[in-house]
Amino acid sequence: MRVIRHRRGLRQVDLAQRAGVGPRAVANLEAGRAGVMGIGSIRAIVAVFGLTLEASLRGLGADEDRLLDQRHAALLGSCAKWLMELGWQTRIEVSYSEWGERGSIDILAWHAPTASLLVIEIKTELVSIEATLRKLDEKVRLAPLLARRLGWQSASVSRLLVLPAARSERRRVSANRVVLDAAFPVRTRAVRTWCRRPTGPITGLMFLADPRGQTRTDVGRRTRIRRPGPPKASEVPNRSVSTANGRSSGAPVLREALPGLR
Numbered sequence: 001m002r003v004i005r006h007r008r009g010l011r012q013v014d015l016a017q018r019a020g021v022g023p024r025a026v027a028n029l030e031a032g033r034a035g036v037m038g039i040g041s042i043r044a045i046v047a048v049f050g051l052t053l054e055a056s057l058r059g060l061g062a063d064e065d066r067l068l069d070q071r072h073a074a075l076l077g078s079c080a081k082w083l084m085e086l087g088w089q090t091r092i093e094v095s096y097s098e099w100g101e102r103g104s105i106d107i108l109a110w111h112a113p114t115a116s117l118l119v120i121e122i123k124t125e126l127v128s129i130e131a132t133l134r135k136l137d138e139k140v141r142l143a144p145l146l147a148r149r150l151g152w153q154s155a156s157v158s159r160l161l162v163l164p165a166a167r168s169e170r171r172r173v174s175a176n177r178v179v180l181d182a183a184f185p186v187r188t189r190a191v192r193t194w195c196r197r198p199t200g201p202i203t204g205l206m207f208l209a210d211p212r213g214q215t216r217t218d219v220g221r222r223t224r225i226r227r228p229g230p231p232k233a234s235e236v237p238n239r240s241v242s243t244a245n246g247r248s249s250g251a252p253v254l255r256e257a258l259p260g261l262r
Helices: 001-005 012-019 023-030 037-046 062-085 128-150 168-173 177-181 188-196 251-257
Strands: 089-098 099-112 118-124 157-165 203-208
Touching: 001 023, 012 023, 012 037, 023 037, 023 118, 062 089, 062 099, 062 118, 062 157, 062 203, 089 128, 118 128, 128 157, 128 177, 157 168, 168 177, 168 203, 188 203
Parallel strands: 118 157, 157 203
Antiparallel strands: 089 099, 099 118
16 A cells, blocks of 8 residues: 555555545555554545445354355346347357356346347356456456357457345446446446347446345344343243142242243
8 A cells, every 4th residue: 555655645644534434544555554443544545545345254264155145046047037028049158168267147138130149147246446447458358258169159249247226236226336437338228228129239237126125135134133132921831849738839940940030
């Protein structure tokens, strides 16, 4: 950050003012003391230079992959079904290995009447914009070759990034508006219109609702978790004890089970 700031000819106080943070925050970041800072402050500082900070949690192992794969598969299937209803031919997970470049295209779609080829990248989470753009460029460059192998001779090649219609992804797109507006100038409504009647190539970004009716993986219930209280009287075993007059009483047992009982 210090090197970038020097190249831009900015003082720490200048950077702080543009980021809307205090000068101390810039000094901490440049000194490697990011641990004492909030993520929001770091993102505000790096955003001045058109950079982004992405944080992720790892450690669920196979469970994490399974959760993400289920959501990705659902979104992919919903997108492919929608295109086929509009008259597109689709191929799912078209793999390639050309000149040392390997990967797979989530959806390769073909509109025969207009000879339009569409390369679709499905992302359940927009983690790294730079990596996404690089990989999508690679897929678009190789798409005509893959299409010819399928018997599709394309007149134009378009690209589309599909994200779940979740508030978290909308916030990410909004936070990186400058970069994403330049990379994907066509958005959801215009993309849908184009897919119905494609004319020429487009580069677009579309939000698609989760077909399972959820916008997040494992959406938690909005209820408070409270500390367990003492058991109810009806839940205490009915164990009576004999008294001196021969009568039975459950009071000592209840007092033992419910210390607060008077």
